[in-house]
Amino acid sequence: MGKSKGITLVLVVILASSLFFNIYQLISNLELSEQKAALTVRQEMVNQLMHTKINVDNELAKLDKALTSACQKLSSLGLDGTQVRVVLSDLVDENALIINAATADDKDILIAVEPSSYNEIEGQDISDQEQNIWMHESMLPEMSNMIPLVEGFPGVVMVAPIFDTNNKFMGSLSIVILPSQLINQSIAQPPEGTKLYQMWAMQSNGTLIYDPDPNQQGKNLLTAPEYAEYPEVQAFTQKVADQQSGYSCYQYYDKPLDDDTKKVVTKEAYWMTVGVYGTEWRLVIWNILNP
The missing domain is CATH 3.30.450 (Beta-Lactamase)
Known part of the structure; x- marks a missing residue:
């Protein structure tokens, strides 16, 4: 009888060990899964x-390329006039992300703005906008953070300097985009x-x-x-x-x-x-x- 109890105990231990191992395997498999x-x-x-x-x-690289290309065209066209406005209009029409495009003189006064629905902001002084301050310091293209715009809404401005055919700084070209x-x-x-x-x-x-x-x-x-x-x-x-x-x-x-x-x-x-x-x-x- 003692021998039978011993065998039973061994079987219980084996079954318990087997059950524990199976549970451990299941938990391990779940954890791995x-x-x-x-x-x-x-x-x-x-x-x-x-x-x-x-x-x-x-998309940012495309905007940079479009901005640079337009600046090259304006280098010989100036900051205002029919041909200048065609360049600005094409810039907007060919890039769905651009809200408007504008030229400004060397004192950051807006000269020409397209499309025509934004003509009313021509003559505005944007010299206090951060991207223009940075551009004058670096004489390179710059992009603002989200800022209040003279257009009446917040947006981001990419701006690049324009140099005439004698490589003299004459003003800038800017485009407005909405990062969202x-x-x-x-x-x-x-x-x-x-x-x-x-x-x-x-x-x-x-x-x-x-x-x-x-x-x-x-x-x-x-x-x-x-x-x-x-x-x-x-x-x-x-x-x-x-x-x-x-x-x-x-x-x-x-x-x-x-x-x-x-x-x-x-x-x-x-x-x-x-x-x-x-x-x-x-x-x-x-x-x-x-x-």
């Missing part, structure tokens, strides 16, 4: 972010069957220049009162501002601010940098962790 799924998500995020970066950089429009149309579409991850973009000073939520567009993540109660958002924003690329996590709402069903979630995010003429934008892509 979760890790694999998380890795797949991150790879998809980085791919979408990288392709979007390429698209944005390409440029970025929105540049977001890379994922392969079929792959999730499209949400993105937002900011200047290096923390100001949102693109966000799917219109209530947050144009707000500064570091200084706007809406974010004061979310130190993780501000800490994340500062990290994005300080580093040209990276990965981190933060907590914030999962839906637009005006959605009553929104809730605070943990998000993982990658970011990269785009830009031209030394002015940088940060592109951020995010995904909810453990939804």
Whole structure:
């Protein structure tokens, strides 16, 4: 009988060990499966972010080329006149992202602006706009941050100096663009069957220049009162501002601010940098962790 109890005990131990091993294997397999799924998500995020970066950089390069080409034409045409306005109109007509194009004299007074719906701002002094200040210092093309425009709305200005045929500075050519429009149309579409991850973009000073939520567009993540109660958002924003690329996590709402069903979630995010003429934008892509 004692021998029978001993055998039974051994069998119980073997069964328990087998059950424990099976449970361990199941947990390990689940963990591996979760890790694999998380890795797949991150790879998809980085791919979408990288392709979007390429698209944005390409659009900025096209605008730079168009601006440079128009400056070369204006070098012999001057700052005003029928032919000058044709150059400005063509610049707008051939580039859907350009809101308007304008020449200014060497004192930054707007001379000619096209299309004609913006003629009313001719004669305005734009010498206090940052891109013009930078251009006079460098005598090279420059791009502003998001600034209030004489047109009456916020936007970004790309400006380049114009030199006459004797290589003497005579004025400048500027174009107005809306970064939200440029970025929105540049977001890379994922392969079929792959999730499209949400993105937002900011200047290096923390100001949102693109966000799917219109209530947050144009707000500064570091200084706007809406974010004061979310130190993780501000800490994340500062990290994005300080580093040209990276990965981190933060907590914030999962839906637009005006959605009553929104809730605070943990998000993982990658970011990269785009830009031209030394002015940088940060592109951020995010995904909810453990939804």
